[in-house]
Amino acid sequence: DAKTTQPPSMDCAEGRAANLPCNHSTISGNEYVYWYRQIHSQGPQYIIHGLKNNETNEMASLIITEDRKSSTLILPHATLRDTAVYYCIVRVVGGTSYGKLTFGQGTILTVHP
Amino acid sequence: DGGITQSPKYLFRKEGQNVTLSCEQNLNHDAMYWYRQDPGQGLRLIYYSQIVNDFQKGDIAEGYSVSREKKESFPLTVTSAQKNPTAFYLCASKLAGYSYNEQFFGPGTRLTVL
Numbered sequence: 001d002a003k004t005t006q007p008p009s010m011d012c013a014e015g016r017a018a019n020l021p022c023n024h025s026t027i028s029g030n031e032y033v034y035w036y037r038q039i040h041s042q043g044p045q046y047i048i049h050g051l052k053n054n055e056t057n058e059m060a061s062l063i064i065t066e067d068r069k070s071s072t073l074i075l076p077h078a079t080l081r082d083t084a085v086y087y088c089i090v091r092v093v094g095g096t097s098y099g100k101l102t103f104g105q106g107t108i109l110t111v112h113p
Numbered sequence: 114d115g116g117i118t119q120s121p122k123y124l125f126r127k128e129g130q131n132v133t134l135s136c137e138q139n140l141n142h143d144a145m146y147w148y149r150q151d152p153g154q155g156l157r158l159i160y161y162s163q164i165v166n167d168f169q170k171g172d173i174a175e176g177y178s179v180s181r182e183k184k185e186s187f188p189l190t191v192t193s194a195q196k197n198p199t200a201f202y203l204c205a206s207k208l209a210g211y212s213y214n215e216q217f218f219g220p221g222t223r224l225t226v227l
Contacts (some may be wrong), residue, residue, distance in 0.1 A: 011158070012159065033179075034215075041201075042220060042221065043117075043203050043205070043218030043219050043220050043221050044203070044205075044216075044218045045198070045218070046215035046216065049215070069149070070185055099152030100146075100158055100161065100171070101156070101158075101216060102155075103157075103159075104154040104155050105153070105154065105174070106155060
């Protein structure tokens, strides 16, 4: 699975959009981009995933660059409850993949009033 | 409600004792996973199971054992051979068949070995 690089921490004002970047320059054609988040002392929570098209769900939007070497997770209106560690994960889908997720250290997002 | 339960939330054991962590899911998921998380670190895969009566080692399986006798249950035993067992342990599950399906995580068990 491709390695990802995320900033260690970011701040965001409540009510504003939070844009979390992720670099995955070694991504290959059969690898998806996943985002999970982990609120302190809880299990990670799935947010969104995509292959090459931009994706949106009730939690967030995922913007993947055309060359797929980087992506941005967007929380459109951040709340205090969005304070968490956000993990960007790239992994192979299909073939011998068994669904393993490789978590890096992620980005600590702090939403302040 | 459907979900994954892990018990207990906090667990204390003396050094040298084996301890078993429980993981149960009622999501009818085929695949189940155990991860370990150390302070300030990401998750590392210990064991995974794609079907009943079958499981495979992950990246850090030494000192751990698992069983998968029922689809709903995937208990993890931390043995005395695990050199540094104090950590946060997370169980997850997902549907098999399509490997891009999301993983659902339990609330975790924080194990402290004294």
